[in-house]
Amino acid sequence: xxxxxxxxxxxxxxxxxxxxxxxxxxxxxxxxxxxxxxxxxxxxxxxxxxxxxxxxxxxxxxxxxxxxxxxxxxxxxxxxxxxxxxxxxxxxxxxxxxxxxxxxxxxxxxxxxxxxxxxxxxxxxxxxxxxxxxxxxxxxxxxxxxxxxxxxxxxxxxxxxxxxxxxxxxxxxxxxxxxxxxxxxxxxxxxxxxxxxxxxxxxxxxxxxxxxxxxxxxxxxxxxxxxxxxxxxxxxxxxxxxxxxxxxxxxxxxxxxxxxxxxxxxxxxxx
Numbered sequence: 269x270x271x272x273x274x275x276x277x278x279x280x281x282x283x284x285x286x287x288x289x290x291x292x293x294x295x296x297x298x299x300x301x302x303x304x305x306x307x308x309x310x311x312x313x314x315x316x317x318x319x320x321x322x323x324x325x326x327x328x329x330x331x332x333x334x335x336x337x338x339x340x341x342x343x344x345x346x347x348x349x350x351x352x353x354x355x356x357x358x359x360x361x362x363x364x365x366x367x368x369x370x371x372x373x374x375x376x377x378x379x380x381x382x383x384x385x386x387x388x389x390x391x392x393x394x395x396x397x398x399x400x401x402x403x404x405x406x407x408x409x410x411x412x413x414x415x416x417x418x419x420x421x422x423x424x425x426x427x428x429x430x431x432x433x434x435x436x437x438x439x440x441x442x443x444x445x446x447x448x449x450x451x452x453x454x455x456x457x458x459x460x461x462x463x464x465x466x467x468x469x470x471x472x473x474x475x476x477x478x479x480x481x482x483x484x485x486x487x488x489x490x491x492x493x494x495x496x497x498x499x500x501x502x503x504x505x506x507x508x509x510x511x512x513x514x515x516x517x518x519x520x521x522x523x524x525x526x527x528x529x530x531x532x533x534x535x536x537x538x539x
Contacts, residue, residue, distance in 0.1 A: 273337050274304040274389075275382055276364030278422070280354040281372035282312055283464045285321045287452070288372045292326065295370070296334045300380040306337025308362055310354035312345040337363070349469045352428050356421045365389060368410045369428055373460050375450040384445045385410055392501050394436035397447040400456045404529035405433035406442065408449055418500050419493055426471045427481045431490065437526040438494045439501065440511035 277295065281288045288309075296302045307330070311319050322340050330338050339361065346353055359367055366385055378384070378397075385395060392414060396406035409432040416422050423431045436442040454461040475482040498509045515522030527535065 272363035273306040274364055274386060275306070275366045275368055276337075276359075276362035277305060277307050277368045277370050278310075278355050278358040278362065279307065279370045279372065280310040280351060280358075281318060281322075282315050283318060283462060284372045284460070285318055287460055288318065288322070289326055291370065291372050291374050291376075292330065295374075295376045295381075296330065296336060298376050298379050299382045301382065302334035302336045304336075305382065306339065306362065306364060308337075308358040309340045310358055311340060311342050313342045314345055347469075348467065349426055349471065351426050352421075352423045352431075355423065355428060356416075359416045359422045362413075365413055366395075366410055367413060367416065367422065368408065369422070369432075370408055371451070373452045373465075374408060375452050376447075377450055378447045381447045384447050388443060388445075391443075392497075392504060393441045393443045394432060395443050395445050396433075396436075397445055397449045399449050400451040400453075401534070402532050403534050404526055404531075405429045406436065407451060409433065409436075410445075414500065415497070418496055424489065425481060425486055430472075430481060433526070434490055435494045435497065438490075438512055438515070438522055439498055439509055440525065441501070442525070442529075 279291070292307055296305065299305055309322055311322060313319070319340070319342060327338055327340070330336065341358065341361070343354060343357070355369060368385070388395060392412055394406055395410035397408055397410070399407045407429050409429055411422070411432060422428065425431050433442065450457070452459050454465050471477070471479045472481040474480050477483060478485060480486070494512065498512050501509055512522070514520055
């Protein structure tokens with residue numbers, strides 16, 4: 269498809285008017301060209317105060333000041349446990365060359381951050397901004413539009429950042445960019461200790477549960493998606509994904525670069 273915007277920001281939110289405003293406005297204020305960006309919000313239909321704010325005051329302010337794309341999509345509530353479904357729905361109506369998974373507790377700190385993303389527009393890469401807790405994952409992953417065109421979704425599992433990051437490390441396409449996003453989450457900064465933060469069930473920690481991120485069925489699914497993307501990259505860039513293929517042949521530990529990036533030992537070595 270022909271892209272209308274350069275960057276599509278996919279942002280689910282619930283119950284956070286002030287945080288949502290800060291998140292979106294700092295993102296646009298620090299962009300070099302906000303007109304190349306579209307903001308897509310996923311809100312629950314029963315979250316009436318946020319919907320009223322997002323479709324009223326916030327929309328008017330953003331349109332008047334920045335002239336960017338702006339869309340609000342309301343959903344029957346499906347909860348944090350199905351977070352990926354909000355993102356997948358937004359990705360299907362997005363028009364950007366790059367898809368940027370963002371949070372309502374994220375605060376952009378880098379001026380001209382959009383330029384850093386667009387430097388990689390000729391490459392199929394996952395871009396990883398720096399964040400507050402120095403996690404090796406791309407906590408706010410930025411992927412090329414082709415990702416969803418090839419796989420049919422952004423992510424099939426709730427834990428989007430981990431899913432995308434695992435595939436990126438497997439394929440050796442993770443690229444760090446000099447962009448810093450403050451993750452203004454309660455356990456990191458002491459802010460936003462609200463119902464939205466407290467009600468975050470995570471499908472991780474019990475590999476015997478068929479829904480768990482590390483259940484064998486999901487690990488196989490990640491591998492199959494990596495294979496599809498590998499085939500696309502090799503054809504598009506006319507090169508062999510040697511890191512992925514050598515790892516599949518046990519010539520090296522395919523997770524070596526992910527663990528090397530884990531400078532604060534935040535990962536459990538069970539991959």
